[in-house]
Structure formats: structure tokens, C-alpha cells
Amino acid sequence: MQLVEAFGLVVRAARERQKLTQSQLAERADLHWTAVSHIERGTRPAHLATLESISTGLGISLSKLIHRAEELQIKESQAEK
DSSP: OOHHHHHHHHHHHHHHHTTOOHHHHHHHHTSOHHHHHHHHHTOSOOOHHHHHHHHHHHTSOHHHHHHHHHHHHHHHHHHHO
16 A cells, blocks of 8 residues: 555545535645545645645545555555565
8 A cells, every 4th residue: 555545545544534525624724625526535645735735624634644644555565475
């Protein structure tokens, strides 16, 4: 699993825990909902400013989101062995 994919899964999980739609998160982050969709699906790498906007919209620090994504990536790679 690539980090961009893991990050997307972390963002989706955080959004769903807060019971937000992609559109609601996009509004909070001042982004278009398709940007949120691409990030969550890991289909397009995002600029740092976009990631910061997402973290602000979720109320979670960017460093925490990245850390969670790295943990998920490590866990997935260990499970594949």
C-alpha cells in the first residue's frame, strides 16, 4: 500500500467518525468535493496546502493524519509478509 492510499483511508475514517459527507468536509476545508474524493481514494497525490486544508477541516493535525497513515502502511506491509 502506498502512503497516498493509506492517507486517503485515514481521512475517510476520520470523516466518517465525525459523520461528515465528502461535501461537508470539502466545505470546511474550502475545497471542491471531488478533491476530497480523490484524496480518499488515493487516486491523485495532493499538494501540501490541500492536505493542510483537509486536516483543518477535520480538526486533526496534519502530522497526526500522516502518522496514522504511516502506521497503517506499516501494518499492511507486515500483513502481506
